[in-house]
Amino acid sequence: MMDFSTATLADLTTDGKGSYGIAASAVDFSDDLYTYLRITDIRDDGTLNKDDLKSVDDERASQYILEPNDIVFARTGASTGRNYFYDGSDGQFVYAGFLIKFSIDPKKVNPKYVKYYCMSDTFKGWVHSFNTGSTRGNINAKTLGSMTIPIPPRHQQDGIVIVLSGIDEKIKENDEINNCLVFPMKLCLARHLNKRSFVH
The missing domain is CATH 1.20.5 (Single alpha-helices involved in coiled-coils or other helix-helix interfaces)
Structure with missing residues (x-):
């Protein structure tokens, strides 16, 4: 039997909060621009669909670059809760406005443990609880940050x-x-x- 404590997602981050992505339009992919990570680039299993990657051409883009141990969540629509854990192996990305980023602190938790928890049925059930009737999910950074995670x-x-x-x-x-x-x-x-x- 595992001896679990609990913590909120925000508690496990480096800065205590989630951050929204850049509100910018996607442009055709270019090696001269940052690659743009959108909800549609993230599969349900947390892997990337690289078939139709786009770029972003915005002077603010460098402020939204993902760093290893960041995890981003879709915050609206039918894909609410879909997430992607960034470890640096897929290249460099700027995350889009409909994603919320949490920077996991490896001193507090194994970041990949958070990744796997956020692929669990427990997490998906938590997300589903925000769907009421025909209303699609919509979760903001504060709500995501308050999510309780069991920590062994x-x-x-x-x-x-x-x-x-x-x-x-x-x-x-x-x-x-x-x-x-x-x-x-x-x-x-x-x-x-x-x-x-x-x-x-």
């Missing part, structure tokens, strides 16, 4: 993270293998169809 001792947090990170890595490897198998098949099929199109 640090060595147990670390153990949970090791196990779940291993599962994530295996899923990633399997996805890469599947993509390597599927892409040549799609290419072969496309070539076959193109050849058939010339047959009268």
Whole structure:
């Protein structure tokens, strides 16, 4: 039996609060501009969809760059609560206005423990409690910051993270293998169809 304490999400941050992203329009992707992280770039499983990344061209953009151990949450619409934990491995991002960022303090908690908690059914149930009837969810920074998280001792947090990170890595490897198998098949099929199109 784990010996849990509790803390709010805001308690676990470096600055005690959540921060809203930049209110700016997306532009076509450019290597000369910051990559723009939007709600639509985040999948339900917390991974990134890199198929249609955009950039942001705004003089304030440098004030909204994600740092390792930041976690961002969708704050409105059908995607409310969808979240992405930034560890630096996906490149550099500026986060958009419909996202709320919390900077997790590694001295207070294993940041990835917070990541995995925010993928749990318990968290999703908490988010769902803000949906009433036909009204879509809408959670502000103060409400998100007040969310209570069960906190086991640090060595147990670390153990949970090791196990779940291993599962994530295996899923990633399997996805890469599947993509390597599927892409040549799609290419072969496309070539076959193109050849058939010339047959009268």
